[in-house]
Amino acid sequence: MKKGNSFAAIILVLTLVLIIGELLVTEAKVKCDIKELSPCDPAFTSSQPPTSKCCDKLYEQRPCLCEYARDPNLRPYVKSPNAKNAAKRCRILTTLC
Numbered sequence: 800m801k802k803g804n805s806f807a808a809i810i811l812v813l814t815l816v817l818i819i820g821e822l823l824v825t826e827a828k829v830k831c832d833i834k835e836l837s838p839c840d841p842a843f844t845s846s847q848p849p850t851s852k853c854c855d856k857l858y859e860q861r862p863c864l865c866e867y868a869r870d871p872n873l874r875p876y877v878k879s880p881n882a883k884n885a886a887k888r889c890r891i892l893t894t895l896c
Contacts, residue, residue: 829860829862829863831862831867833867833873833876835856835859835860836853836856836860838850839853839856839857839882839885841853842882843876843877843879843882843885844879844881846881848888849885853885853889854888854889854891857885857891861891864893864896865896
């Protein structure tokens with residue numbers, strides 16, 4: 800392998816490590832508070848489409864969604880068909896918890 804190719808490969812690997820590390824740190828900073836999803840109340844409780852603020856909050860709270868789904872008090876709120884539809888419209892991938 801040529802020196803130029805080796806250098807480019809090393810730079811690529813270091814860049815990927817930095818990007819992945821930043822993503823992990825960003826997700827670790829999220830405070831799981833169901834009140835953060837209050838902009839989504841209309842979309843979760845009716846057939847109204849989610850607002851952009853709701854979508855932003857859903858995206859921000861992604862690391863917390865499984866925690867909310869495991870809570871028996873919150874499960875009906877976040878697992879409702881309307882909530883699932885809001886997540887789908889916001890292009891938030893919901894994982895199996």
